[in-house]
Amino acid sequence: MKDFPNPPQAPLRSPDTVMRLDRMGSMFPTRLSFLRTLMRALAAENVQVSRPVWQIDAQGFGHAVYALRFGGHDYALVAVSTDLPADQRTDRVIATAWDTAYVLYDGMPDADEIARICATAPKQEAARFTERDLVLSRANKSVRLFAHVVERLKAGQQPDEALVRQTGYLMRTTAVYGNGKFGIADRARIEARPGFGGPFMAEMLTVWLIRHFTHDLVEFVGGAPLDRRIKRHLGIGNSTGLGMAPFLVNHPVLLNNWMLARETALAQVRAIQLVPKGQAAQLEALALRAERHLSEWHVPDAGHQDRIDRLLRDWAAARAEGRFEQGALVKMGAIEALLAWSETASLDVLELVVALLLEPFGDVIDGLADCMSDPFGAMVPPLPDTDAVKAQIEEAAPWALAPDYDAKPECHQFWYVSAAKQEPRLGNRFEEPGADLESPLDIGRRIKALYQDLPETAQPMADFLADHPDHALAASRVAAATQYPYGEIRDNLIAQTCLPIDMLRCKLSFFGASKFDPKSDRWTRITLCQGAPLADELQDRSDDWWLPVYAA
Structure with missing residues (x-):
């Protein structure tokens, strides 16, 4: 601190x-949200963003590179724009093609590295990356607004402001991957660097730079600059589903x-x-x-x-x-x-x-x-004996003891990981197969099962867990609650009433998201960076964009 x-x-x-x-x-979102924290850090260093590479054709396809120096290190966003057939455009994670793909690169890539990224980034999960690749992302156009803005700019006009307010972004991401996914760098590579110590700082920098690219792209294809007020209001959309919910658990x-x-x-x-x-x-x-x-x-x-x-x-x-x-x-x-x-x-x-x-x-x-x-993970000594565990459960987890987990409404749902996409999913225990592969997100049920199996006479926890290894997870969570009181969602996460959208909104609010647009109780669209300072405004507007509004 x-x-x-x-x-x-x-x-x-x-x-x-x-x-x-x-x-x-x-x-x-609040001023402690990660995007807000990042903007203050960028402004404190007077970070300058340059565009050393712009290999984009008249239709808007090709690649570009954005460069900056932050915390004593050089970083570059390599952006790749491709011609995506309309029938392949989808926000679903199972998509295999996107309008644009991105890599946040550690350092300044040479021509060979740029060529490698341009060949691999559009493949996303189907490709493999290196430890120099810090973040991997992709985004699709908001087709109606992007086309409208291009049309208006070509005609020498600014876009319709009502349509800008209605949509709020030119592109929306469907994933922003970090921390070792698909071979990219583990967080350990950068977490000690100035500016990147906070949660998701590299990912937030990537999103902010993607926004910069979307502005440049639409202005280049349209052949004219956007009004600065409009540009500020155009953030980055995002589609987020169940894959994000288990993170908090x-x-x-x-x-x-x-x-x-x-x-x-x-x-x-x-x-x-x-x-x-x-x-x-x-x-x-x-x-x-x-x-x-x-x-x-x-x-x-x-x-x-x-x-x-x-x-x-x-x-x-x-x-x-x-x-x-x-x-x-x-x-x-x-x-x-x-x-x-x-x-x-x-x-x-x-x-x-x-x-x-x-x-x-x-x-x-x-x-x-x-x-x-x-930075260290849970550093909590285990509780010494079963009496201590029982007392801790009774003090800190009565919420876990209250439900009757044998009742259908209280065990209606089960979490699992899709074999096809390796992404979290939520099933109906009584109508869908797969409950035998259930992910251990039923923390409340596990704590209650532990409580019910605790002996009447105190026993060392090491001995108890040797006989009941299935309770190891619950025991560790109960012990962790002694030092991390806000670490558990105090609700039944397999109940019929559990709405994953609540977990999504919590996490996304910490990112700095606004304009939540739920499409079901399992996925939502949001807007990031709306109202955030543009690259040349960090000194003037770095910290006054909470709940932005369209400036008339």
């Missing part, structure tokens, strides 16, 4: 409250560190009894921005749009009541009062208030971003 005095801190919210699927599925230390940083930030802000006028004015302006952002957030699904509309109405009503006015916010205890009110509203209102309150206090909380990685 950065060297600054420890600020006062209110009590943390309980994990029993915070680590619930419905709460996690209501989270919004399989990385309890990371999940704990992310949530603990966020909760600590909130606790430090809650301790501020008297908000300075400058921050109060900022909160008032940001509350208006949030309302405008909600009014620009439209999705095709009627149920999810109703949820957005309800949030917008509740937020607008709160603003009309003066809850976010500067005069109210400078009163003693205003932050605690605002949070107390939000706890009587919907979870969406509550979590939006939390995200809002963090924004003006970067000088207090930004150092917490340095605490969100997991």
Whole structure:
């Protein structure tokens, strides 16, 4: 963490409250989100992005290279654009061809390395890569908007602003792979480098550079520059499905560190009894921005749009009541009062208030971003005996003991890994085959099974696990909860009521995603980097793009 005095801190919210699927599925991006952290780091170093290679033809096909120096190291994005037949364009992970493919390269690639990447990157999973390749990604065009922007630019006009607001991106990624996938570099190669110590920093840099390429590509094909306001609003779309959900379950230390940083930030802000006028004015302006952002957030699904509309109405009503006015916010205890009110509203209102309150206090909380990685893994000694395990379960995991896992609604679903794509999937235990290959994401059921098998008389855990090796995972998770209280999702992840979309939204909010557009309870589209600074704006706009709105 950065060297600054420890600020006062209110009590943390309980994990029993915070680590619930419905709460996690209501989270919004904050200034601790990874993209925001990256933009601040790039701005602090005054990073300059160049384009040493541009081998793109008039139709927009070919390759380009973007270069920058960050944290004392050179990096390059190699972007490859190909002619994709319409019948091969799909957002599904099973696709085998895409409009564009990308590699974030460690160093500056020479001509041979560029040629290698241009040959292999479009094949994605079907190819193999090297330790110089840090991140692998691919993206498809938003065909309607991309074609519209090209047409307008060729005609000497700017694109229709309503269509820009409606879509918000020229391309959307369907994967951003890091950490050793398909032979690319393991995270260990870069995690100690300045700027890359935080979670997913290399992946976020890749996404930001891809956005830069999409702007350049559409301007090149269209033969004219985009208005800067429009360019800022064009982020990068993303399609994310079940493959992301198990990550939070399989990385309890990371999940704990992310949530603990966020909760600590909130606790430090809650301790501020008297908000300075400058921050109060900022909160008032940001509350208006949030309302405008909600009014620009439209999705095709009627149920999810109703949820957005309800949030917008509740937020607008709160603003009309003066809850976010500067005069109210400078009163003693205003932050605690605002949070107390939000706890009587919907979870969406509550979590939006939390995200809002963090924004003006970067000088207090930004150092917490340095605490969100997991450099060592779980370093927890096992609990000594079965009595200690029983006591820990009773204290920290009553949520795991409550369900009747033999009842069909409580064991309705099972997680497994697709043999064809090696991606997580979710099946119906009573209608689909494969439950015998179930992935161990049923943490609650496993903890309860451990609890039920614990002996009446204390026994060393080593002896117990020698006789019951099937309980090793549950025992390790129970022990980990002593030091990582926010590491478990405190819900039944195989229940019929479990909605993976809640896990997706939680993780994506930490990335910095907005404009969630769920297509089912198992996959969603989002927007990344919308409103983020352009490459030549890092010094001026690096840290004021929370919940961006279209600048008229």
